[in-house]
Structure formats: structure tokens, C-alpha cells
């Protein structure tokens with residue numbers, strides 16, 4: 001069902017890789033709600049080809065950009081504004097990658113060159129995106145910028161490795177930049193802390209299957225799906241949430257507020 005929540009709005013969506021990606025669902029939902037969008041991802045992921053199908057279906061141009069490259073981001077924002085014929089109303093940062101996690105390197109043994117990459121790709125890229133938007137005055141007033149994060153920024157999930165540190169930094173950047181973007185340009189900046197979700201990035205986390213089952217059993221409402229995350233993103237891009245900014249918003253079926261759930265506890269109780 002569509003409510004036309006994004007009628008007349010224009011946005012850039014980072015991070016749609018394949019149909020499992022959260023950003024993929026957000027792109028579909030945003031267009032269904034009346035938005036015009038530009039899709040972006042790394043040159044290498046574009047060569048995999050799947051994004052072109054989505055782009056064709058949604059009538060959205062694809063502009064390659066490595067989110068760690070300010071030069072690529074400048075080109076992206078210029079081209080997106082050219083395409084829209086004006087400024088931007090919303091941006092989704094749905095970008096994350098850790099070489100340490102990918103290579104299953106235990107946390108005490110982090111490779112620091114990889115750690116630099118994790119932080120740059122998964123957190124500092126969010127600052128870079130906002131810096132370029134800010135410098136180019138590319139956001140419309142009452143625009144909305146959202147990044148996706150995970151509860152490991154606040155609580156320890158062994159196996160999430162240095163992505164936990166990246167997410168903590170990402171959330172901090174949202175607050176720090178949000179204060180300035182809000183004051184000067186009436187642009188809101190938030191992070192959505194999403195349930196574990198079976199995507200390409202999600203499946204890279206050690207023990208993901210058990211994590212999904214555990215979170216689902218612990219959460220009073222069950223895990224939030226990628227489609228449900230897309231619904232939530234759309235509300236944050238819409239005019240119905242104009243005074244929500246600098247927040248880390250949990251979208252996790254209640255998991256983050258749970259301590260004990262008897263459904264899970266009984267598994268561990270010895271007969």
C-alpha cells in the first residue's frame with residue numbers, strides 16, 4: 001500500500017547490492033511512495049550487474065561512487081543534482097564492510113590496516129557524504145539523512161568484531177553532524193539500529209544464523225525484516241518526522257530493551 005509520503009521528493013540511496021540488501025528494499029519503497037531516486041554503489045559492485053535491473057525498473061540512474069572517496073562523492077552529488085534539476089531531500093547511507101570480519105580475524109588480533117578500512121568504509125564515509133552535501137549546500141530544508149547501524153555499538157556481540165567500533169563512531173558522527181546540519185540548514189540526521197537481517201553483509205558475521213534465531217526469540221515482536229526497515233526509512237524521509245534528529249532509533253522488534261525472555265531462558269534451564 002502506498003501513502004504518497006515521498007511525493008515530489010528526491011533522494012540518493014547508497015548500498016543496494018542485490019535483492020536481499022536493505023537499501024534495495026528502501027529504493028523500491030521510496031519510489032512506490034512517489035520519490036525520484038539516484039542509486040549508487042562501488043564500481044566493482046556495479047559490475048556484478050544486479051543493480052542495473054533495479055535501476056531500470058525504478059527508472060533511476062546509477063552513479064558509481066566509492067563512499068570513501070570525496071572526489072567520487074563530489075561527482076555523485078553534482079550528477080544527482082543535475083539529474084534532479086535541484087537539491088536533494090533524502091539520503092540513505094547503507095554501507096558497511098570489515099576486512100577483519102570477512103577474514104574471521106578475532107578481535108584481540110585485529111589487523112590495523114584492515115581496521116582503518118573498516119572505519120573508513122563503515123563510519124567515516126558517512127561524514128564524507130555529509131561533508132560533500134554540506135559544502136555543496138545540496139540538501140533542501142527539512143531534508144533527511146539516515147544511516148543504518150546495529151546494536152553492537154552499545155552492547156557486545158562477540159563475532160561482530162571491529163564493526164562494533166565502526167557503528168559506535170557512525171552513530172556519534174550522526175549526532176555531531178546532525179547538530180550543525182539541523183541548526184544551519186534544517187536537515188535532520190539519524191541512524192536506524194536494525195535487527196540482524198540475512199543480507200550479504202549480514203551473512204559475513206560469524207554465527208549469523210544463530211544470531212538471527214536468538215534475536216527473533218528474544219524480541220517481543222520478532223526480528224524486523226529488510227522490508228520493514230524500508231517502511232521505517234520512508235517515514236524518516238517523509239515530512240511526518242521533521243523534528244526527529246540526532247537520534248539512534250531502534251528498529252528491532254524490542255530486542256534492545258529486553259533483558260530476559262522466558263522463551264529463550266527455558267532452552268538453557270537444565271531439567
Ligand SMILES: NC(=O)c1ccc[n+]([C@@H]2O[C@H](COP(=O)([O-])OP(=O)(O)OC[C@H]3O[C@@H](n4cnc5c(N)ncnc54)[C@H](O)[C@@H]3O)[C@@H](O)[C@H]2O)c1
Pocket residue numbers: 014015016017018020021022023041042045065066067068093094095096097121148149150193194195196197198199200201202203
Ligand atoms: N544485515 C544486518 O544484519 C544488518 C543489521 C543492522 C545494520 N546493518 C547495516 O545495514 C547496512 C546495509 O547492509 P546490508 O545488510 O543491506 O548488506 P549489503 O551487503 O547488501 O549492503 C552493504 C553495502 O555496502 C556497500 N559498500 C561496501 N563498501 C563500500 C564503499 N567503499 N563505498 C560504497 N558502498 C560500499 C556494498 O557494495 C553493499 O551494497 C550496513 O551499514 C550494515 O552494517 C545490517
